[in-house]
Amino acid sequence: xxxxxxxxxxxxxxxxxxxxxxxxxxxxxxxxxxxxxxxxxxxxxxxxxxxxxxxxxxxxxxxxxxxxxxxxxxxxxxxxxxxxxxxxxxxxxxxxxxxxxxxxxxxxxxxxxxxxxxxxxxxxxxxxxxxxxxxxxxxxxxxxxxxxxxxxxxxxxxxxxxxxxxxxxxxxxxxxxxxxxxxxxxxxxxxxxxxxxxxxxxxxxxxxxxxxxxxxxxxxxxxxxxxxxxxxxxxxxxxxxxxxxxxxxxxxxxxxxxxxxxxxxxxxxxxxxxxxxxxxxxxxxxxxxxxxxxxxxxxxxxxxxxxxxxxxxxxxxxxxxxxxxxxxxxxxxxxxxxxxxxxx
Amino acid sequence: xxxxxxxxxxxxxxxxxxxxxxxxxxxxxxxxxxxxxxxxxxxxxxxxxxxxxxxxxxxxxxxxxxxxxxxxxxxxxxxxxxxxxxxxxxxxxxxxxxxxxxxxxxxxxxxxxxxxxxxxxxxxxxxxxxxxxxxxxxxxxxxxxxxxxxxxxxxxxxxxxxxxxxxxxxxxxxxxxxxxxxxxxxxxxxxxxxxxxxxxxxxxxxxxxxxxxxxxxxxxxxxxxxxxxxxxxxxxxxxxxxxxxxxxxxxxxxxxxxxxxxxx
Numbered sequence: 001x002x003x004x005x006x007x008x009x010x011x012x013x014x015x016x017x018x019x020x021x022x023x024x025x026x027x028x029x030x031x032x033x034x035x036x037x038x039x040x041x042x043x044x045x046x047x048x049x050x051x052x053x054x055x056x057x058x059x060x061x062x063x064x065x066x067x068x069x070x071x072x073x074x075x076x077x078x079x080x081x082x083x084x085x086x087x088x089x090x091x092x093x094x095x096x097x098x099x100x101x102x103x104x105x106x107x108x109x110x111x112x113x114x115x116x117x118x119x120x121x122x123x124x125x126x127x128x129x130x131x132x133x134x135x136x137x138x139x140x141x142x143x144x145x146x147x148x149x150x151x152x153x154x155x156x157x158x159x160x161x162x163x164x165x166x167x168x169x170x171x172x173x174x175x176x177x178x179x180x181x182x183x184x185x186x187x188x189x190x191x192x193x194x195x196x197x198x199x200x201x202x203x204x205x206x207x208x209x210x211x212x213x214x215x216x217x218x219x220x221x222x223x224x225x226x227x228x229x230x231x232x233x234x235x236x237x238x239x240x241x242x243x244x245x246x247x248x249x250x251x252x253x254x255x256x257x258x259x260x261x262x263x264x265x266x267x268x269x270x271x272x273x274x275x276x277x278x279x280x281x282x283x284x285x286x287x288x289x290x291x292x293x294x295x296x297x298x299x300x301x302x303x304x305x306x307x308x309x310x311x312x313x314x315x316x317x318x319x320x321x322x323x324x325x326x327x328x329x330x331x332x333x334x335x336x337x338x339x340x341x342x343x344x
Numbered sequence: 345x346x347x348x349x350x351x352x353x354x355x356x357x358x359x360x361x362x363x364x365x366x367x368x369x370x371x372x373x374x375x376x377x378x379x380x381x382x383x384x385x386x387x388x389x390x391x392x393x394x395x396x397x398x399x400x401x402x403x404x405x406x407x408x409x410x411x412x413x414x415x416x417x418x419x420x421x422x423x424x425x426x427x428x429x430x431x432x433x434x435x436x437x438x439x440x441x442x443x444x445x446x447x448x449x450x451x452x453x454x455x456x457x458x459x460x461x462x463x464x465x466x467x468x469x470x471x472x473x474x475x476x477x478x479x480x481x482x483x484x485x486x487x488x489x490x491x492x493x494x495x496x497x498x499x500x501x502x503x504x505x506x507x508x509x510x511x512x513x514x515x516x517x518x519x520x521x522x523x524x525x526x527x528x529x530x531x532x533x534x535x536x537x538x539x540x541x542x543x544x545x546x547x548x549x550x551x552x553x554x555x556x557x558x559x560x561x562x563x564x565x566x567x568x569x570x571x572x573x574x575x576x577x578x579x580x581x582x583x584x585x586x587x588x589x590x591x592x593x594x595x596x597x598x599x600x601x602x603x604x605x606x607x608x
């Protein structure tokens with residue numbers, strides 16, 4: 001009986017995993033096809049995977065021009081979703097997210113400070129990411145400290161996060177206003193995230209970070225599963241809850257830092273994706289982690305497609321930031337979760 | 345298999361919780377730990393599980409200091425049933441029970457083995473929770489959750505099984521059933537069973553040995569009939585009791601508070 005239950009669970013995961021992979025690829029192709037010059041998705045698909053019997057130079061050119069942005073959307077969604085899942089696990093709080101807990105805002109504040117005090121260093125992306133990582137980590141620690149002072153409940157953690165996020169998004173606005181005079185990008189992109197500014201040569205580092213961190217996280221599936229049920233429970237099974245907590249905070253901060261450095265602040269994907277994944281395949285990280293990554297990638301691609309469409313039809317000067325669309329999708333979800341939680 | 349607790353002294357935030365606690369338990373022995381609220385029963389169990397570390401004294405399993413045993417090996421030796429399991433991230437009973445097999449599998453084997461699932465299957469049948477496997481932990485009733493917690497510890501297949509109030513929230517049938525199961529597993533698999541329990545009658549039914557803790561000190565230890573003495577229980581609990589003899593068992597019946605009318 002137990003064996004058949006487990007097999008059902010495994011089958012259930014595969015039933016969702018393959019359609020989700022397909023959905024991600026489909027959205028990726030759609031993202032590449034949509035633009036001022038509309039392309040045939042089938043042609044795009046064939047060009048992308050080298051299946052085309054008689055490749056068209058024009059399609060290939062447009063695809064290669066759009067590839068960086070599509071990959072940036074896919075990777076940022078996947079990365080933020082993984083960061084969100086890890087944060088929800090290590091805080092055992094289903095309301096956790098790098099944006100809600102203030103990690104993104106503190107990372108951005110540190111980046112802005114870096115640009116003001118050491119602009120020559122910030123040109124190198126490795127320094128930029130390191131600075132953003134330190135910022136995200138301080139944001140996490142500050143939120144954890146504040147919520148501990150406030151009693152440590154789920155909701156107190158969210159409130160602490162909102163306080164930290166508001167303070168530092170205000171600060172980063174002011175600082176980036178100053179930075180604006182130094183770098184020529186419109187600072188709103190940096191605040192609310194845009195995939196349009198990502199360059200092709202920046203994609204490998206984003207992809208490498210996500211892949212290596214996913215690999216590391218997969219090694220810690222068992223400790224993470226045990227950790228869900230409490231510190232003393234994890235200790236009983238021979239795992240170190242403190243170590244898992246610190247490792248998780250480090251990884252989530254690093255992932256957030258990478259995305260803030262390349263794309264900017266994109267909120268709520270880290271909140272929504274793990275919920276959808278757990279709803280579909282359960283809380284075992286072996287299943288929920290890959291599912292969360294795919295769901296996150298799909299959400300970011302869809303949101304970026306919406307951004308592209310809006311900018312195409314009503315756009316005037318600049319494009320709509322991606323972060324705005326994810327907030328419109330994510331904030332009502334947060335409201336729903338909080339209401340559900342407070343009623344229990 | 346032998347558990348030795350030797351002169352354990354333990355503090356929580358510099359408040360003394362256990363003082364000079366020493367006792368031994370051999371394989372196949374069920375030990376009941378009784379005592380008033382705050383006597384240190386839970387802390388004693390948590391110390392044996394090495395979740396909390398004693399300031400002085402030592403705990404040995406088969407002559408080995410428990411702190412020197414590698415954590416994962418310790419996970420195969422000791423299991424503690426405790427009620428404070430976090431349920432804030434929704435997960436199902438089966439997902440929870442599968443984690444109990446982790447000490448028995450390699451760190452990097454992610455799929456449970458056939459034997460893991462068979463062990464779970466057998467225990468789940470014994471505790472009558474098969475129908476709960478796909479339910480969420482936070483949706484269970486207190487009694488159902490209690491049975492899941494006990495199943496979890498048994499699935500870990502420990503050599504020392506520690507239970508903190510295992511009969512809380514259970515009806516009389518499950519109370520007897522759970523203790524009967526713990527008793528028979530202790531005897532059959534030659535393990536050590538230690539139960540912290542308030543119900544002295546249940547303790548007298550299943551315990552080979554009773555330890556009475558009060559304010560972190562062992563005030564009496566021995567066969568149930570030696571510990572359940574009128575004057576001793578009255579002194580420790582501050583309650584007037586009467587001892588009834590049912591069969592060859594002494595049953596403690598609380599009558600009234602000793603300092604009648606005063607505040608608790």
